[in-house]
Amino acid sequence: MKNVSDGDEYSTPGEEVHHPRRDVNEERRRALDDVGSVSERRGRREKKNAHTQCDRAERMHLNTQHIVRRALAVR
Incomplete structure (x- = not known):
């Protein structure tokens, strides 16, 4: 060879x-x-994206809470 x-x-x-x-x-x-097949991979990707969106929403919520607490503490 x-x-x-x-x-x-x-x-x-x-x-x-x-x-x-x-x-x-x-x-x-x-x-x-x-x-796996394309549809299986697509399903996994959609699941992953859903988790990512949940995490992002949770982070934004926590960030908002933090900002509100800080604003109330300043008063």
Whole structure:
């Protein structure tokens, strides 16, 4: 097996040429298959976004409470 990056891009008949980029793409494809279908990933993403929005709302609420407390303490 020859490596393409060795500078010798031509292989003799019957010899396999190694393509690092193709291997990476195959690994990505396999990883995506393990993760699940597009709809499953979309569902997970929507769940994650919902959690993020909840966290953001909670932080904003706490921030508002803090500002109100500080304003009342100044009076």
